[in-house]
Amino acid sequence: MSLVQQLRGTGVAIVTPFQSDLHIDYTALGNIIDFVIAGGVEYIVTMGTTGETPTLSKEEKKDIIWFTYDKVAGRVPVVVGVGGNNTAELVKELAWFPLEKAVAVLSASPYYSKPSQEGLFQHYKTLAAASPKPILLYNVPGRTGRNLSAATTIRLAREVPNIAGIKEASGDMGQCMEILRDRPQDFLVVSGDDALALPQIACGMDGVISVAANSFPRAFTEMVRLALRHHFKEAKALNDKLIAGYELLFAENNPAGVKAAMYELKLIGNYLRLPVVPVSEGLQAKIKEYVKG
Template identity: 35%
Template sequence: MKTLGRVLTAMITPFHADGSVDFDGAVALANHLLDNGSDGIVVCGTTGESPTIANEDKLTLFRRIVDVCGDKGSIIANTGSNDTLRSVEFTKQAAATGVDAVMAVVPYYNKPNQKGLYAHFKAIAEATTLPIIVYNVPGRTGGKIIPATIEQLHRDFPNIAAVKEASGDVNVASEIYRRIPTDFMIYSGDDGLTLPILAVGGCGIISVAAHVVGKDLNEMIQAFERGEVTKAREIHARLLPIFDAMFVTTNPIPVKYAVRRLGLPAGPFHLPMCEPSEEEAAVIDAALKMIK
């Protein structure tokens, strides 16, 4: 199966102390990730605090990272929102920066029905020839796209080529694979479900934990692909405390804290995201000690 990579990291966005985007830090972090297990990165997704970043800064991030890191892996721009017209326009702008693909979330808050979701993603698909990743994350959006709608979208618009499946239900990934068994990329949207989703037809992970264990995740996936299921299962078990720590509170709070603790570019948060509590920080610190 042709993929955008097996391990795609949903990258944090480094900020300066005054809250402005640290473009140099973002490029440095992207390089680090691509040198340490990531086959590609998603820029300005949820983990990248996208709701609080101006579109002009997002486009600069896309350009800078493509220019410096584009030969190392897939660069994927998050362009979706809960406004179809704005999503379409921003997708066109992002495509012009040279990214390899775009990701678009199921519209949040509005809670459109399946007919509305089809029309939303149809409009985005007609605006670009780039591969599109549909991001299904009901826990954040309040709505969901069902496998039958994904099947219809892929049939009608083949550039709708992947899904980031973060419903937490492996059966959803199973049903997508049953309906589209070839030529469609199913990425786990939850680090802890990567191995189970691989087993039912997934191709990889769009990961938060890859900021700190990218090589291990890639090794786990490669072991599974080689048929070394026991080895893959052992790696999965070893990484579980890391996965748990990265979601001890709302993402991206734990991972941005962890990246900072590792001495990599991160900086502060944009409100309403904030620092972890002392108890949460202790959990993250304990997990980081396990990987040193």
């Protein structure tokens, strides 16, 4: 089965729950995994940036990956995030992290360094050659400071073996449509913007890797499935109810917003590692009201 078939629909970039002492809360993590699978997600992404990976040690990441495989137990595919701005170090991590049970590796573009398009191409080409699993590009210029252009994306898709798809979170609909127009047939294209997932699927995307599906998996995954079946009137009706939720989740910070919602759902404690802090009291109250409604 191709990745386009395996990863069609909703993937969820799961959070990393912490205890009050900021150690990882594995009981809560197991509950989250059961919750999102019961809610209908097609696959799980562990160690994405929503998991607060910049504040996790390599050993913690490794333990979380193994725990996720064991808890998922083959119920849905698992994608592992391995990203950063030191290409040589990432090559080592691709050999060090346990990727045997993953279907793909999601790798965000290098942050802060702001490489040229050729630098981005060579970075991903190097990772693809080193990775034991297919690489999914992750374009999120709001966090990295550099856009991975449509031309570079298509060049990677056509010229580099083991580049299998992209999570596109530029928010640029024109760029998204260029990628969808020019992609190879077996190149996966998914949204990285919950609020844009519906129109992007209408343009031809294969689904979404979602933050909101941590807290609202049932409604969100059903909206995505309806859209993929071209039932846009029904999908829009569900999405209209979720729009306020998207706005609340991302009003101050991700994953502070989604963790606030998951706290109100009694899935996790509302703990984050610095420099990320819980949302303000006013936003927490609004999230609580939305979740209850």
